[in-house]
Amino acid sequence: MSLCQEKELNLNIQSAKLSSLGPGSSAMVVSIPEHPLLYSLGLRPGKIIQCCGCQLFGGPLMIKTGDRQVALSKIIAEKIIVDII
Amino acid sequence: MEKTVLLMGAPNVGKSALFNRLTGLNVRVANYTGTTVDYASGVIRLGDEHVNLIDVPGTYSLCATCEAEEVAVEMVCGKSGDSCSRKPSPACCGKQEAAVSMGTGQPELIVYVLDAGNFEGGLYLLLQLLELKIPMLVALNRGDLALEKGYIVDIKALTDTLGIPVIPTIALSGKGVAELKTRIFDLLNSRTGAAVNERKNVSATWDNVEMLTEKVLRKTGAGNNSSRDKWDRRLTNPWPGLLLAVLILILVFAGIVGIGMGLRQFILLPLFRGLIFPPLIDFISWLIPAGTIQDIFIGEYGFLIKGLEWPFTLVLPYVLSFYFILSLVEDSGYMPRLAILLDGLFKRLGLPGTSIIPFMLGYGCGIPAIMATRALGSQKERLMVTILICLAVPCISQTGAFISLLAARSVAVMIALFVLSWLVMIVAGLFLNRYLEGSRAETLLEIPDLLLPRIDVVAKKLWLRLKLYVTDGALPMIAAVAGASVLYETGLMAAFGRAISPLVTLWLRLPEEAAAPLILGILRRELSVLPLLDLELTTLQLFTGAVVGLFYVPCIAIVATVAREFKVAFAVAILLLTTFIAFFFGGLIARLDIFF
Numbered sequence: 001m002s003l004c005q006e007k008e009l010n011l012n013i014q015s016a017k018l019s020s021l022g023p024g025s026s027a028m029v030v031s032i033p034e035h036p037l038l039y040s041l042g043l044r045p046g047k048i049i050q051c052c053g054c055q056l057f058g059g060p061l062m063i064k065t066g067d068r069q070v071a072l073s074k075i076i077a078e079k080i081i082v083d084i085i
Numbered sequence: 086m087e088k089t090v091l092l093m094g095a096p097n098v099g100k101s102a103l104f105n106r107l108t109g110l111n112v113r114v115a116n117y118t119g120t121t122v123d124y125a126s127g128v129i130r131l132g133d134e135h136v137n138l139i140d141v142p143g144t145y146s147l148c149a150t151c152e153a154e155e156v157a158v159e160m161v162c163g164k165s166g167d168s169c170s171r172k173p174s175p176a177c178c179g180k181q182e183a184a185v186s187m188g189t190g191q192p193e194l195i196v197y198v199l200d201a202g203n204f205e206g207g208l209y210l211l212l213q214l215l216e217l218k219i220p221m222l223v224a225l226n227r228g229d230l231a232l233e234k235g236y237i238v239d240i241k242a243l244t245d246t247l248g249i250p251v252i253p254t255i256a257l258s259g260k261g262v263a264e265l266k267t268r269i270f271d272l273l274n275s276r277t278g279a280a281v282n283e284r285k286n287v288s289a290t291w292d293n294v295e296m297l298t299e300k301v302l303r304k305t306g307a308g309n310n311s312s313r314d315k316w317d318r319r320l321t322n323p324w325p326g327l328l329l330a331v332l333i334l335i336l337v338f339a340g341i342v343g344i345g346m347g348l349r350q351f352i353l354l355p356l357f358r359g360l361i362f363p364p365l366i367d368f369i370s371w372l373i374p375a376g377t378i379q380d381i382f383i384g385e386y387g388f389l390i391k392g393l394e395w396p397f398t399l400v401l402p403y404v405l406s407f408y409f410i411l412s413l414v415e416d417s418g419y420m421p422r423l424a425i426l427l428d429g430l431f432k433r434l435g436l437p438g439t440s441i442i443p444f445m446l447g448y449g450c451g452i453p454a455i456m457a458t459r460a461l462g463s464q465k466e467r468l469m470v471t472i473l474i475c476l477a478v479p480c481i482s483q484t485g486a487f488i489s490l491l492a493a494r495s496v497a498v499m500i501a502l503f504v505l506s507w508l509v510m511i512v513a514g515l516f517l518n519r520y521l522e523g524s525r526a527e528t529l530l531e532i533p534d535l536l537l538p539r540i541d542v543v544a545k546k547l548w549l550r551l552k553l554y555v556t557d558g559a560l561p562m563i564a565a566v567a568g569a570s571v572l573y574e575t576g577l578m579a580a581f582g583r584a585i586s587p588l589v590t591l592w593l594r595l596p597e598e599a600a601a602p603l604i605l606g607i608l609r610r611e612l613s614v615l616p617l618l619d620l621e622l623t624t625l626q627l628f629t630g631a632v633v634g635l636f637y638v639p640c641i642a643i644v645a646t647v648a649r650e651f652k653v654a655f656a657v658a659i660l661l662l663t664t665f666i667a668f669f670f671g672g673l674i675a676r677l678d679i680f681f
Contacts, residue, residue: 035529036146037529040095040145040206040210041529041531042205042206044291052322055323055429056429058432059432059438060528062321071425071529071530071532073529
């Protein structure tokens, strides 16, 4: 299932939007939009995160930061740039 | 002046559980973010000393993202601290001047609850609070969970780095609470200035959060949570999570109805009909001669009969079964998982998945449900969920009444009633989403660890519910039934029935007496249904009556809550809207017979 893959990869092969990650892949956060909760939930530049897949019906993207599990909407995920590892 | 201690921390770290342990009070605890939406205050006693403890809603930082968090920020920053609220920058309040923050009633001490099982998540707020120079001590909670995950928090390293005392606790079992209590009083009695001076200067930056984590958190091994992980994946991934969600919801519903019916049939009904009523009737017949006065007590609507039978054999069994099952669901950490599984569907109604939490609470009672909407991200979401709950979510008392009224006659009608309520909620939701101004907050939610509910915690919650039900549910119900029996026996009810009889008899096609629940229903939601039990109605009339009762005005206590949480005008609008929709659908249902 490639529900999360939105094919909008940046020109740089390594960097991508978080929303384009497939389930099971890991990445390092490069930049995040301004949001009061992102830092607190472990989505900070330099952090390694894991994509665990997407919920159905346009639901949120599930990611792991360390051993915390976070659900975030695709709209936020699109604004998060990551380096694929 | 009374000394004040604040209990603070990130969401879902066990503050309320610790508060209950420290004060002996019982505020609501559950395994999800945003359980506590308002502060609760209690007293900690040690010997003859005592101090006020305030349980503050959890927040990740001093920048609030919802009304519940604003309560927390105001507790330390004061109301005037406008620079604190709703700024998008992640470090918006980190550099706040301490002088600005010291509003009136500055706390003497902050007990900061840090979750060892989610260590990093609570550090930023801790550092922010340290900058405020208020004496502080850390309760390092849930070390057992950390150990299970393969971590250990080096308490000495944490104490040395921050220069504040750290006491390990396990709030749910009560471990470490006695020591925490002693240390709270030690700190309050010592020169508070000294405690602050020992503090190391660690500013609130994310670099420092990472430095602290690195320094203090030690890995002990692989951890022992493979079965937790396995269940987590099953319950959280769309497959088989959605299937399991359907199964769980069916189980929840069947459990509530089944356990409730069992309690009623085998315990409460025999108890009241066999043991309590016969001597009561004998006694009243002996005390009061036959006539109107005796009828008011033990007649057809005698309040000693209906007033005990309705609250204790009809409603109480479902109150117990509902809150038993709700406790299991909310303590396990399943609610947020259900919320994100349904988030995509809810989004089409303009609601976040997390609104499932107020909806579920609403099937118990609307008041905590409307309070719980404070944890939602936008005012529009709050308004929408509140309107939908007032309109079409029956409280457990009313559901108990529906089961008694309908299940014996026709289970299909019972199911049709609930399906109709969901359809109306969807249509009303789509409509409100379109015409109410405002936006839906983007989903961003931490999913807590799955936990096995503790039977002692569940039992305690149930016991509290029982006590609360007797004082806040059964007693008002008995009073309302008493008032109604006076109206009945004096003929006033019939007079009122005649006055609005065109509406009741012509439009709803119900007998005149069915006007009674329309008055009583304003007082309590289940009373819009229960009086129908004693009228001899056809199945279609039962359905009509149930539909009117379902959509009819929420009880007076809910209206008061809405007026307090929002505006009086909004509460009035809800009254008008629900009454209109109730009669509109009631009249339509009454005319369903043209199809048969």
